[in-house]
Amino acid sequence: MGTTQLEAAPEPKYWHLKTVISEALDSEFAVGEILPNERELAARFGVARATLRQALDQLELEGRLQRRRGVGTTVAPPRVGVDVSTTQHAWPGAGEDTWQSVDCAADTAPPAVARLLDIQLGERVHIVRRLRVTDGRPVAAELLYVPASSVPGLVDADATDGPTRARAVLRALRQLDLDGQDRAVELGSARADDARELDRLPGSPVLVVTTRYLSGGGTAAVSVATYRADTCRLTFGDSGDLAMAS
């Protein structure tokens, strides 16, 4: 019935390119090795630089490549598994060396967070900024929203912003009973400030982990953690770590 063409195959060039480069990566390059520059690669494959970049974009998204302006494109190491399971950190700041408190401010929560916290829109919250570091590399930036009503022990006049205050808020939080927590993961793009902390460009893809900490029948705090999607694999293990390299 009609033409017997096998496949019709109008496969996009960048898709084919991606496959070719991906295979070359497996067989001919070592982790950390630097690739020829984009103009060189484009010429070698006989395509425009934009097309070549489309292929590299995907490979970077998949965590196979790492690109740094002014430096070059290198072969990325396998993604690191970062534990995000609830059992690991009952309260933020309980036995943690992975997170380091950076700053703390008193402000109003954005509408979306206010809804999660079930508070009025103008209500003041402590906003703790933390950074998660693994192997000396930042992997996540977090904003922890704590309504003033959750930590009444904390005097607001204790106006020293900064790390000291951040730790004080966490300390107060730890004294509450944790009833449970909700968690959600979705794809996002890095805000400018997160991008800076994570050593990425604004808009780079990130995994956003939203956690709601429940205590005393209500939501005591909400954490919005932004993980680098290129380098991280989020693990929720009951048991050991599962490695998934190619």
Next chain:
Amino acid sequence: MGTTQLEAAPEPKYWHLKTVISEALDSEFAVGEILPNERELAARFGVARATLRQALDQLELEGRLQRRRGVGTTVAPPRVGVDVSTTQHAWPGAGEDTWQSVDCAADTAPPAVARLLDIQLGERVHIVRRLRVTDGRPVAAELLYVPASSVPGLVDADATDGPTRARAVLRALRQLDLDGQDRAVELGSARADDARELDRLPGSPVLVVTTRYLSGGGTAAVSVATYRADTCRLTFGDSGDLAMAS
């Protein structure tokens, strides 16, 4: 001390564009509404179409927009929360209406999966293909790898491939004792076949959920589930659902 320029602000055009459009989306458009076409928008903002597209790309990545070739760009509904918590489905196929078995084949597992299953590279496994549907829309495509040794009751000569066999494998699996499971989430790009099932273009961003089912001191099965990143928010709730709309 040098120039007192405030900000220096070489903020990329597409970034600024994205912000402007995002705000317009909040205030001037309803969910499902169709936007002006790309050429029109580009002209209106006085930029090249490629630049406009860079902004739309990001908004689509964030789940704010939905683009369909030949149709147009529409305002996306808020992401749906899909439950991926371990408590929900002890074994794949236990009390499930969310997943529908599509197919089953007997083949060898790819190296990465073989490593997770802790089996030899050439060893034969059952590969069950399933589709997760929510509100009539496909949200995830799964490949479930079950080593023949995990379900010895299943006769290989029972060679009917297809849904019937898929259900037989799941039935056999349910009779094992589940000791626990590992789970990991990472960013990926859709393979051609997954993309087709999910009604997306190849390469579109997806959230890959890898689950390892443990039984009898070993790994009885491995599931690789590919979720649409644009429309899905993966939830791991201890309790209710957490909504995070703008």
Next chain:
DNA sequence: AAGTGGTCTAGACCACGCG
């Protein structure tokens, strides 16, 4: 057939890291 988003080109200039 017309209109949409998707792909591709061949250029240009800019921001950044490094020597």
Next chain:
DNA sequence: GCGTGGTCTAGACCACTTG
């Protein structure tokens, strides 16, 4: 200063959906 990746342009054609 030089080489890198990042941004941007102004076109062209293709694949797809719909009336």
